Amino acid sequence: MNITSGIIPKPQKVVIFGVEGIGKTTFASQFPDPLFIDTEDSTLYLNVNRFDKPTSWEMLLQQVEYVKTNKPCKTLVIDTMDWAEELCKQHLMQKNGWNAIDATGYGARYVALAGEIGGLLNKLSEVIEAGINVVITAHAWLRKKEEPDEMGAYDRYELKLEKKTAPLVKEWADMVLFANYKTLILTDEKTNSKKATGGQRVMYTTHRPTWDAKNRLGLPDELPFDYSQIEQAFMKATTPVAPPVSEPIQPATPQAKATDQEVGPVPPKQPDPVPQPDPAPEYSEDIPDVIPQSVADLMKINHVTSDEITQVIYQGGFMPADTPLENIPADLWKYLATNWDNTLKFLKNKIRK
Structure with a gap:
């Protein structure tokens, strides 16, 4: 222990x-x-x-x-x-x-x-x-x-x-x-x-x-x-308190012989730069006004497009495949927002697979 x-x-x-x-x-x-x-x-x-x-x-x-x-x-x-x-x-x-x-x-x-x-x-x-x-x-x-x-x-x-x-x-x-x-x-x-x-x-x-x-x-x-x-x-x-750093004692080294040409200190080798991941693309989707703001905000955070949320509705069996977005009932939009984690799981497993 x-x-x-x-x-x-x-x-x-x-x-x-x-x-x-x-x-x-x-x-x-x-x-x-x-x-x-x-x-x-x-x-x-x-x-x-x-x-x-x-x-x-x-x-x-x-x-x-x-x-x-x-x-x-x-x-x-x-x-x-x-x-x-x-x-x-x-x-x-x-x-x-x-x-x-x-x-x-x-x-x-x-x-x-x-x-x-x-x-x-x-x-x-x-x-x-x-x-x-x-x-x-x-x-x-x-x-x-x-x-x-x-x-x-x-x-x-x-x-x-x-x-x-x-x-x-x-x-x-x-x-x-x-x-x-x-x-x-x-x-x-x-x-x-x-x-x-x-x-x-x-x-x-x-x-x-x-x-x-x-x-x-x-x-x-x-x-x-x-x-x-x-x-x-x-x-x-x-704020964590950093422990005191003690410098190690360097052993004495024999003095180098003088040469005709003075050699300056060798600069330390710089580490190779660590590759940085590419930044995530900005969300540029133009969300139709018929999608409620509560759902639109969640779509922006998770980069869900209008076509993807439409496919969730169709493939999830909530509405027929030819139903326009303006005919989606308000209760269904509320259901998608309040069960957003399940909405994302269905999107990833069934549509983005």
Whole structure:
């Protein structure tokens, strides 16, 4: 058995949640080399790298898979998780023919939702194992908290997620930061009237009864809401320390005899260049407007042509071979999008063979 000791640096799993408009996206954009999966167009006014806005749950999962495989960044940001959860709800409703996620079923639908979100978190853990930080942003909302052994109830800030999925996200994270405006209440001694002032943006890094937060970096309980406040601790936790390199002692060599012609140092032989693979061809297919955007986005990611998706429909026995695309029912398009992995398998095994 192998026993190790000491601090082992690794990529971090960070959740940032806070009230509306406090600057969660800007904060996330300051992590090392970020790449955004922007589910609500929050980054349009920031100079950052971003994927196309995901229009389906399958598209979002494929973007995460792309980051794990190709490592195009140092930090993957999902902005925001509550909008990603909405994509997941739409996916489950279309896949199972549900009219709503909160209908009857004794909680089975929320269990299915938690299962999908858990699958996403597993994929994000694989991104961590690939050496890439993951940052998730989310909105905050107030919920009434009632303790069984306490008198009364109190308001508490929580992740704006469903009750079965919020704990999964919190437990998955190494660090949960809660951002809010700090308001001071001043009391006039003469009139005993109270006045609110301040509005400083702060972040809380440890748990309190009125909010969720945690960290493993030894951060102070409260800090100004600015990335520079955690940057040093974050980099220390994620950057491996290179071991000192000792130069080998060279044995003394006999002095060469002087010659009439001085010979200069021989330059080291340069290694042969490593051949680079040809870049993948750009996707130039002009997708007809009759194909829904959710399917078109998945086609672009996987370089599926209109003719290929048509052959999937025909050879899969979904529609007669002479059916024009404009006559394909909306339910069939939804089925292909929500079962995209199976669509790709059929394409590769039956059409591209």
